[in-house]
Amino acid sequence: MLKLADDNWEKVSSRALFRILEEAQVSESRVKMFMNKHYLDSHFLSSKTSDSILFDFPVVRADMQIPPIGENITVSWLRDKDGYHYRFVAAFLGTVSDAGDGMKAIGVAFPEMLERTQRRHSCRVHVPLEDAQNFFLYWGNPPQCEAHPVFAHDLSISGGRLSFTTPLGFLDIPDLESVVGLTMCIDNETFNVEGRVIRIEKSGTPNDHSSGRERWMLGLHFINRFHIFQETLEKYLVEQQHNGLRTS
Numbered sequence: 040m041l042k043l044a045d046d047n048w049e050k051v052s053s054r055a056l057f058r059i060l061e062e063a064q065v066s067e068s069r070v071k072m073f074m075n076k077h078y079l080d081s082h083f084l085s086s087k088t089s090d091s092i093l094f095d096f097p098v099v100r101a102d103m104q105i106p107p108i109g110e111n112i113t114v115s116w117l118r119d120k121d122g123y124h125y126r127f128v129a130a131f132l133g134t135v136s137d138a139g140d141g142m143k144a145i146g147v148a149f150p151e152m153l154e155r156t157q158r159r160h161s162c163r164v165h166v167p168l169e170d171a172q173n174f175f176l177y178w179g180n181p182p183q184c185e186a187h188p189v190f191a192h193d194l195s196i197s198g199g200r201l202s203f204t205t206p207l208g209f210l211d212i213p214d215l216e217s218v219v220g221l222t223m224c225i226d227n228e229t230f231n232v233e234g235r236v237i238r239i240e241k242s243g244t245p246n247d248h249s250s251g252r253e254r255w256m257l258g259l260h261f262i263n264r265f266h267i268f269q270e271t272l273e274k275y276l277v278e279q280q281h282n283g284l285r286t287s
Contacts (some may be wrong), residue, residue, distance in 0.1 A: 055097045056153040073113040074106045077086040096143040108133045124156040177220035178213040201259050226274050234259030
């Protein structure tokens with residue numbers, strides 16, 4: 040999760056504050072908690088109190104200093120529903136017992152204000168075909184699902200959505216609103232996720248189309264997306280952006 044400049048944030052309404060925080064608690068959204076020069080990876084807990092928000096108590100590094108009670112900390116997370124980052128600043132209340140399971144939890148005062156990024160969290164990168172990420176798309180009726188190798192040279196990601204253009208070596212493409220499987224290997228780790236096709240467009244120049252070298256832009260909305268895959272894919276895109284800057 041990227042830390043954004045202060046001028047990229049805007050205040051949300053008080054009504055939205057309660058709704059978004061309650062949603063994050065129910066879904067136990069993952070967060071980063073910034074404390075002085077350190078931060079913790081944690082997640083919302085669904086247990087509720089009248090004046091505070093509870094977070095899972097993570098494993099703390101030996102050099103990590105827990106702030107004193109009353110000191111302000113910043114909590115930031117990515118909301119899958121709309122692709123925006125949200126954050127709030129509130130007082131650290133120390134460690135408490137989670138009413139749900141009795142385990143140790145972090146207590147943070149209920150915030151007076153909630154902010155979100157002015158733009159959706161997104162990233163796009165063009166990758167040379169010889170360096171393009173390859174993966175497999177699966178579609179069809181089980182057990183007749185077919186695996187199609189794909190080389191994605193134009194990738195973009197926003198929230199829970201992935202779009203890519205690629206020269207497809209076959210005539211058939213999945214139907215709009217159909218569910219496809221995606222297998223991708225990044226950093227020697229294989230991910231298997233499912234997505235619904237929400238966009239199908241031809242991409243390329245008129246010369247590409249006339250010579251039969253057109254590409255398809257496919258947009259997927261992940262169904263079973265998980266946090267590790269999201270972070271790994273974002274890291275891959277950022278690395279490719281840096282590689283492009285170095286070679287440009």
